[in-house]
Amino acid sequence: MTTTQPTRRDGEATRQRLLRAALELYTTVGFRATTTPAIAARAGVAEGTIYRHFSGKEHLLNEVYRGAQHWGTAVVQETGGEAGVPGRLLQIARRLIETAARDAAQTRMLLRRRDEQHLDERSREAEREFRNALQGVVAAGRSGGVVRQGPAELWTDVWLALVAFIAERVGAREWPPEAPPVSMALDAAWDAIAAR
């Protein structure tokens, strides 16, 4: 038996539970409707405990948001290898969609476009990193002539809008992650930005 650290009352677990509770609430009802009583109840702690780990509701939102953006950035960075740009985008989309099937909240948090007024500078920076990582892939496609002419930023956003749409459906359990509409919509996403 490898005991898990001499335990020291472990406030880290509480922190994680709070982050998870907030993530789930934010992505289902939005920031305003996510109340501190609800977060605490879902995390199974007292309301005051939130403030031992975060300076406030907004701080908690930002931590959660940042986590999702970092994860998204990692997803982009981990793909690649021998695949060409279309294949790499497909890998990324598949990873996001698979995750959405298991954990709708995380993907939703990554792709959502809401409550931006409550995000701080570091969060926006994390978002930019994710976008830039993805845009790097698209720009490579543009250079290679497989992506349409025009700003890579535009095609990144177009492609992402469609992937977000698919992930939302999968996250909502309307589509299984391997169902035909997913593949069809992924084809459409590529065709939207592919050079003709």
Place this chain on the structure above:
Amino acid sequence: MTTTQPTRRDGEATRQRLLRAALELYTTVGFRATTTPAIAARAGVAEGTIYRHFSGKEHLLNEVYRGAQHWGTAVVQETGGEAGVPGRLLQIARRLIETAARDAAQTRMLLRRRDEQHLDERSREAEREFRNALQGVVAAGRSGGVVRQGPAELWTDVWLALVAFIAERVGAREWPPEAPPVSMALDAAWDAIAAR
């Protein structure tokens, strides 16, 4: 006598001002953050006056939402004529985008996908009407072989996701309605659903 009833202190104007104020607030800050004090202040009436015209905040939201959906349905129905399906979709998109340039709120309200928990059955019905009207166009394209194989519903949603993306940019004044990115993205929207 065709005059609008003379004696009635014409609360209709008040009603319209409330609808407009609510529309603008909903589309910028969301349902929860749209408070009755804010609606009343923006409409220039007392808070209690809201309840002369609507049974509550939720009722007001639904009226506003329904108005936008009906307008969207009308936009779809008014297009057509001799144009083929691609041309007709383009007409529709252009109408929505032009409106977004002049009045971001209306288009945003039509295309937004949020706060659905607060919508009543009639509102959902109005939304379905709009979707169906548009889907009729797309389905015609499918029958005509110009739209991809697969469910018309799917291609309607895909196309709409991209038009919503464009309208949002235009409504936020990031793109003028006639700027190149608009046309490019509209092309992409069509290519996403066009038969190859």
Place this chain on the structure above:
Amino acid sequence: MTTTQPTRRDGEATRQRLLRAALELYTTVGFRATTTPAIAARAGVAEGTIYRHFSGKEHLLNEVYRGAQHWGTAVVQETGGEAGVPGRLLQIARRLIETAARDAAQTRMLLRRRDEQHLDERSREAEREFRNALQGVVAAGRSGGVVRQGPAELWTDVWLALVAFIAERVGAREWPPEAPPVSMALDAAWDAIAAR
């Protein structure tokens, strides 16, 4: 029967009750310990009602404070006539002490030196007006040679410190307003600042 105004629900009465409740609490337990539930309970209204009349606890404090300072200024201005400076100061002190006997809160609020961090600029200005009015009397005494040499401001503060001490005792019902200690202490207050 002279009816008191067509009544129009009269929110002014509520405002006055809130001011009075706050005055009494502030002068007995201090600003921090004066809670909004306590103010509302003492005024016989709901807690939310406070915010219909004042922007917050701090605003309410300032209104109350200003009221006391204005009253103090009026007391100084209403005295005078044929009496010399010593007589005039005595008149002022007597008015303050009589009021303290009937209404300890008002005099306490006028003379208290606490919670200054919560006072706004207008309140400080009102305080300065009171001090200046009183200082005018003391300065006249200095010019007339009946008050000690040295800054009139200093002798104003010294005199006021002792009057505050007396008013506090009277307000606390430890001394009746006409009891010997009051007169003796008033003599002492004058002797403290009188030219020898």
Place this chain on the structure above:
Amino acid sequence: MTTTQPTRRDGEATRQRLLRAALELYTTVGFRATTTPAIAARAGVAEGTIYRHFSGKEHLLNEVYRGAQHWGTAVVQETGGEAGVPGRLLQIARRLIETAARDAAQTRMLLRRRDEQHLDERSREAEREFRNALQGVVAAGRSGGVVRQGPAELWTDVWLALVAFIAERVGAREWPPEAPPVSMALDAAWDAIAAR
């Protein structure tokens, strides 16, 4: 062996730091506004540590208060010698004012008249001791005919009210301890209670 006990991890230092931190906070922001997080932070210990040394916030306040009163009593007792009553009072006042210049908190705590609701019986007793010690000096003056007729208690309070006023100014660094207003006000304090 005169060494301070060697093994004990000397929590006495912690206790002193807590007393000092509390003293400084109480005298600047008051009892209610002095929070346990603030006390702990200023003392450089964890919040829970407070409860190793004191049963609660109120206990801590009382210890601090008692310390100040005992110090005040000692100041009174250490003066005297060949000086007459006026000289002795002046010595006392000077000691208090000098201390205020170096350590505003201690003198403020001795002379403050606030938060009495939180003081326990022993604290009130300590306060009475200080007052009595001082009153002994004043009573001696009365017997000797140099202090006014009337209760010694009254003249003690009058004199102390003015010394508190001076000490406050000095503690607030508005007056240097040797500046002319200090001497003038000290003269006034004596004249207030001196037999004519």
Place this chain on the structure above:
DNA sequence: TATGAATGAGTGTTCATTCAT
């Protein structure tokens, strides 16, 4: 029809105190 004072449930946050370590 319109008002706006009043309400009370609910919000985010603070803090004195406890307790396992």
Place this chain on the structure above:
DNA sequence: AATGAATGAACACTCATTCAT
């Protein structure tokens, strides 16, 4: 003796809704 995570009651304040005018 010391820590600091956890608690829950209390706080200042907001807001959707009601109702007398």
